[in-house]
Amino acid sequence: MSLAVLYSRALSGMEAPLVTVEVHLANGLPAFTIVGLPETEVKESKDRVRAALLNARFEFPSRRITVNLAPADLPKESGRFDLPIALGILAASGQLPMAKLKQYEFAGELALTGDLRAIRGGLAMTYKSHSDGRAFVLPEANGAEAALVTNATVFAAKSLLQVCAHLSGREAMQPYNAPPFASTPLPVPDMAEVKGQNQAKRALEIAASGQHSMLMVGPPGTGKTMLAEEVAEALGMPLLQWHIKSTTKAQQGLYEYDAVSRLRDSQLSTIEGGEKVKNIHNYIVKGVLWQAFTSDAPVALLIDEIDKADIEFPNDLLRELDRMDFFVHETRQTIKAKHRPIIVITSNNEKELPDAFLRRCFFHYIRFPDEATLRKIVNVHFPGLKAALVNEALSLFLQVRELPALKKKPSTSELLDWLKLLLAEDIPLEILREKSAKKLIPPLYGALLKNEADVQLFEKIAFMARR
Ligand SMILES: Nc1ncnc2c1ncn2[C@@H]1O[C@H](COP(=O)(O)OP(=O)(O)OP(=O)(O)O)[C@@H](O)[C@H]1O
Numbered sequence: 011m012s013l014a015v016l017y018s019r020a021l022s023g024m025e026a027p028l029v030t031v032e033v034h035l036a037n038g039l040p041a042f043t044i045v046g047l048p049e050t051e052v053k054e055s056k057d058r059v060r061a062a063l064l065n066a067r068f069e070f071p072s073r074r075i076t077v078n079l080a081p082a083d084l085p086k087e088s089g090r091f092d093l094p095i096a097l098g099i100l101a102a103s104g105q106l107p108m109a110k111l112k113q114y115e116f117a118g119e120l121a122l123t124g125d126l127r128a129i130r131g132g133l134a135m136t137y138k139s140h141s142d143g144r145a146f147v148l149p150e151a152n153g154a155e156a157a158l159v160t161n162a163t164v165f166a167a168k169s170l171l172q173v174c175a176h177l178s179g180r181e182a183m184q185p186y187n188a189p190p191f192a193s194t195p196l197p198v199p200d201m202a203e204v205k206g207q208n209q210a211k212r213a214l215e216i217a218a219s220g221q222h223s224m225l226m227v228g229p230p231g232t233g234k235t236m237l238a239e240e241v242a243e244a245l246g247m248p249l250l251q252w253h254i255k256s257t258t259k260a261q262q263g264l265y266e267y268d269a270v271s272r273l274r275d276s277q278l279s280t281i282e283g284g285e286k287v288k289n290i291h292n293y294i295v296k297g298v299l300w301q302a303f304t305s306d307a308p309v310a311l312l313i314d315e316i317d318k319a320d321i322e323f324p325n326d327l328l329r330e331l332d333r334m335d336f337f338v339h340e341t342r343q344t345i346k347a348k349h350r351p352i353i354v355i356t357s358n359n360e361k362e363l364p365d366a367f368l369r370r371c372f373f374h375y376i377r378f379p380d381e382a383t384l385r386k387i388v389n390v391h392f393p394g395l396k397a398a399l400v401n402e403a404l405s406l407f408l409q410v411r412e413l414p415a416l417k418k419k420p421s422t423s424e425l426l427d428w429l430k431l432l433l434a435e436d437i438p439l440e441i442l443r444e445k446s447a448k449k450l451i452p453p454l455y456g457a458l459l460k461n462e463a464d465v466q467l468f469e470k471i472a473f474m475a476r477r
């Protein structure tokens with residue numbers, strides 16, 4: 011029969027509704043059509059499926075292929091339908107037995123090589139498939155999260171080939187057993203230094219104990235970097251920091267080949283130097299991911315301000331972060347993580363991050379601290395500062411932040427710097443309290459403003475107030 015029917019899941023909020031993937035092969039001019047409200051990523055599935063099937067040495071049928079994702083009124087995003095579509099084509103073209111397909115549900119994005127890439131929502135989908143009495147087949151990277159569903163049968167596969175070998179009975183896969191970290195959860199970090207931000211702390215705890223990457227997005231000075239430092243300290247792990255600039259390239263996090271030094275050494279080579287030049291290992295500079303992967307003990311890794319780099323940067327790291335390994339072409343070695351690092355990524359939201367990257371991270375948005383939290387923060391940095399001074403300074407600071415014409419609102423770091431200056435200059439409380447037109451212009455406002463236009467704005471207000 012040239013019709014195959016398989017099950018998969020869509021994601022809709024916290025729900026994971028059932029999707030039936032029907033693949034039909036008909037005679038006629040070769041074509042490949044996907045119907046049933048597919049979004050762009052699903053449409054691109056065609057190219058991935060075709061390449062993955064060919065690279066896995068299957069035959070791609072040169073017939074009219076129609077894939078229907080039902081129900082049609084449910085939007086289908088993401089590449090998770092790649093796996094059921096590919097299996098459906100194989101079953102409909104007689105390359106895979108059809109009999110057992112109904113016992114399973116499938117989700118997984120295919121790499122062009124036929125390897126399976128992580129997907130979003132593995133936990134929610136497994137939960138629903140288990141309650142419908144079916145086993146779930148998904149990418150290896152999602153195994154741990156799916157195994158959190160009690161008693162669910164989960165098969166975590168590396169590649170399309172592995173799934174096919176299992177379904178055809180050639181090489182059965184073992185149901186996924188949770189790795190040791192699930193039974194011995196990491197200690198719950200205590201981040202007492204960070205004031206407020208309870209939701210962010212909770213999100214970090216969950217991400218760390220499930221060994222998920224965590225993406226913290228929020229305005230400057232909300233304590234993102236500090237939270238990452240604290241979580242590492244609380245877990246007793248060293249923190250490797252990678253501060254991203256606009257020029258940073260993903261490759262620098264893996265390694266760099268220092269060809270310039272090698273050329274220079276070869277020109278200046280003495281007998282000793284000559285030996286050095288011959289060995290290419292001497293010119294491979296290890297990046298921060300290499301260090302994190304090869305560290306003997308587990309480490310935390312902070313990728314700070316990822317939005318500073320160009321849009322390709324996060325995409326370029328997807329494979330390494332999924333698979334926790336990379337290949338060094340120059341020395342022909344594979345660097346594989348001894349332990350999965352706890353990865354914390356921060357962003358000031360200056361640029362949008364690609365969906366494929368977002369899908370792989372726990373996401374938390376950090377708001378600017380409210381007044382009570384700001385008070386606590388000030389208290390950590392200036393213990394014992396008089397309450398009256400803190401009150402006046404905070405109310406002035408918040409007024410400045412609320413000024414609608416401001417290009418760059420001062421953040422916590424500016425507040426702390428400004429307070430330091432006020433204390434160093436011994437500015438009397440009365441000046442802060444002054445109720446007049448000048449009230450809007452805080453003393454030493456230069457410390458609060460980091461933008462030329464804002465400084466000019468305040469100079470103008472000060473000038474008007476003097477007249
Ligand atoms: N919740 C908090 N508790 C204690 N201190 C805080 C908190 N939030 C911010 N701070 C203080 O504010 C300053 C800025 O914090 P941090 O550098 O972590 O912010 P950030 O969100 O990483 O900012 P940026 O986006 O500019 O890098 C630090 O000196 C930190 O001590």
Ligand SMILES: [Mg+2]
Pocket residue numbers: 234235236314356
């Ligand atoms: Mg920071």
